[in-house]
């Protein structure tokens with residue numbers, strides 16, 4: 499394994515400071531990474547990062563990061579509309595890239611990004627990193643092993659009241675589907691296979707909001723219901739909004755002809771699994787293997803892959819497919835017409851069971867009919 503990697507970070511707002519920075523500090527402490535080069539258009543953000551982590555250098559010019567030959571990995575953690583251009587330029591400069599979601603807001607650019615990853619020396623790792631969570635992996639293994647039989651329906655949801663920072667979240671190229679529903683579409687297509695067609699309805703629950711202390715017009719829909727036709731014909735729904743207050747429902751449910759499996763918590767913060775098998779006639783509840791799993795885990799994974807010279811587990815053609823599904827859903831919501839999804843991707847096989855011992859079964863809840 500090679501020595502510590504050099505990381506450049508473009509975008510030092512909320513996700514960098516609250517989520518990626520603690521993980522990077524941990525990687526630096528473990529000798530896997532060196533002090534980062536950081537970049538943001540805002541000087542105050544650079545100062546906030548420098549207070550919490552030793553930095554190699556700080557700049558307000560993203561080109562200075564892209565042109566820095568000493569860097570191994572560039573993180574693109576800006577507002578969404580900037581992702582595609584910055585990621586493309588960093589890949590063309592030969593850097594491995596981790597880009598927050600969505601990888602781009604433009605399908606043609608997403609195609610170029612996939613192609614650069616496929617043909618060039620640099621890897622592209624696209625958020626969200628939900629496929630890396632141990633609970634996702636266990637759920638995928640169980641579905642593949644036939645625990646619930648052939649899946650016919652699935653449901654996933656993720657929402658909250660929405661950010662009170664970043665006015666761009668409420669403008670074109672923002673919105674809850676790109677920001678939140680993207681997790682669910684990634685999880686469902688990972689578990690059940692590529693989406694063949696999508697339809698959706700969307701609404702705007704509040705035409706104005708206060709963001710960064712200022713009342714702004716909400717220019718994107720903030721409420722979505724999607725229906726996806728997946729894999730072998732399973733029908734799935736995704737519920738997402740900037741306006742949902744609380745929930746206790748499972749993050750993801752998959753209904754098969756022989757049983758049901760559900761992930762508790764959120765798919766970006768899983769909290770265990772529940773499995774119903776007709777053959778058993780009882781609900782089994784499994785402790786989370788992901789309780790301390792950070793949803794920024796893609797950064798650890800990419801650093802690990804670069805140091806080992808391996809290809810990342812999650813592939814950009816999956817993120818590109820998810821982008822097409824989301825753009826199709828937006829078009830369906832605008833036109834009322836179900837959209838065909840042309841792209842596909844190879845569903846990554848679940849990782850082998852780790853040596854962490856068997857899943858911890860908390861309890862069997864015997865169904866009354868089965869007693």
Ligand SMILES: NC(=O)c1ccc[n+]([C@@H]2O[C@H](COP(=O)([O-])OP(=O)(O)OC[C@H]3O[C@@H](n4cnc5c(N)ncnc54)[C@H](O)[C@@H]3O)[C@@H](O)[C@H]2O)c1
Pocket residue numbers: 508509510511512513514537538539540543560575576577578580598599600663664676677
């Ligand atoms: N905040 C979260 O909890 C969270 C969680 C998961 C994913 N994300 C994703 O992370 C991304 C960033 O979200 P955020 O909440 O950190 O937004 P933010 O607005 O807090 O931060 C974005 C930062 O990018 C900077 N920026 C924009 N364009 C730039 C450019 N061209 N060069 C350099 N800097 C630039 C802005 O100045 C800002 O500081 C989004 O894609 C979001 O969906 C955020």
